[in-house]
Amino acid sequence: MEKKDILKMVDHTLLGQTATWEDICEILEDSMKYEAASACIPAAYVKQAVEYVGGKLPICTVIGFPNGYHTTAVKVFETEDAIANGAQEIDMVINIGYLKDKRYQEVEQEIREVHKACKGRILKVIIETCLLTEEEKIKMCEIVTTAGAEYIKTSTGFSTAGATFEDVKLMKAHVGKNVKVKAAGGISSFEDAEEFIQAGADRLGTSRLVKIIKNTDCGTGY
DSSP, rough: OOHHHHHHTTEEEOOOOOHHHHHEEEEEHHHHHHTOEEEOOGGGGGHHHHHHTTTTSSEEEEEEEEOOOOOOHHHHHHHHHHHTTOOOEEEEOOOOOHHTTTHHHHHHHHHHHHHHTTTSEEEEOOOOGGGGGGHHHHHHHHHHHTTTTTTEEEOSSSSSSOOOOHHHHHHHHHHOOOOOOEEOOOOHHHHHHHHHHHHHHEEEEEHHHHHHHHOOSSOOOO
16 A cells, blocks of 8 residues: 555554644644644543644544543543534543453443434444453454444554454454544554554554654655
């Protein structure tokens, strides 16, 4: 694949606790320049970012991040607030403890409620694959499909590991036909990115690919 085509599948991401508005602006400018799918940033900056990009770039933010153990009411409020501030995509973390307790109905209902709060915007459900058994990963593919979310996502990038090719293949094999897969966490090269896409990823969460292009771009394009 051409690098420019891979970049169009990237959520250019900055979620570090020390991120400043200057840092966010750099992410936004680079996302627009290199035509990323979206910029994924902390919720506190969403309104300002939406005004800054002026409709030239979708703004994504995270909900229940990074641990997922917020109450459903809190996640719904976070989502409503983000949407009111102009977010066009939402990445939410599931309650992993509920999944391990086999409280499947509650996990599904929470996704449904957050999805409803998205009001037609894209919802990506982060399941944190590095903390799950294969059985739990497959179960989450079923739950995300039934709940109606647009994407299932591997990782927050804040836990013990990120995306793996094997997990993306597993998820692609078990989600419904209307659910896409986002790989995130540890994608460090265009070679990695292409392999994730071949494995079944429809979207990539990373900051490194744009940085690689930026550091090698001498004004001659990609």
